Amino acid sequence: MTGVVVFTCVAAVVFFVLACMDQRKFYWTFSSWRYADPEANEPSAAARTMNRVWLLVSCALCLGTAVYALDFDGSGAYSAVEVKAVAKAVASDLERGSGSGFRSSAGVSSEVHDTVREESDGLVEVDGGTDGYELTNVDGENPVCLVVDIERDFDPGGPDGGFVDGGDAELWSHSVSASVRDGPC
Secondary structure (H helix, E strand, O other): OHHHHHHHHHHHHHHHHHHHOOHHHHHHHHOHHHOOOOOOOOOOHHHHHHHHHHHHHHHHHHHHHHHHHHOOOOOOOOOHHHHHHHHHHHHHHHHHOHHHOOOOHHHHHHHHHHHHHHHHOOOEEEEEEOOEEEEEEOOOOOOEEEEEEEEEEEOOOOHHHHOEOOEOOOOEEEEEEEEEEEOOO
16 A cells, blocks of 8 residues: 555645646647647636646545555554564563462453553454453454463462461462464464
């Protein structure tokens, strides 16, 4: 689509420059050579004005086409590279948050969903759970699989047998590893 945008922008500039030219000079430069008597065939002032209007309309159409081509499908859907970048950012965030203590797979699932939403401004969808999360763009295309592995270690040691204020907050330690691979889970 970049080629379409560049081509239509160049054409718009050409049309605009031609519209800004003196239309009489435009006739004598580009069209008069075709006639045996160019003065007899010179366009009227109204015809020259219409020529300028058509050139400006052509310029506007080219610019409109360029703007439309920038967002051709209209959805703003992420490409495969962008979906994979979001998945890698989520994996990195999960691994950095290993010490935060995920108590269950539901906690990890919630964290994955929240992080994907933050990283993609809502333009990436998440499906699945527990071990594998399939990330796609909003159109359901360009799947990437985010695999999350949580290792929970029980540590009964520490002061007061590992209990803090009667709870078990420090009994468990967690390590999270996350990997990203192309394709669906």
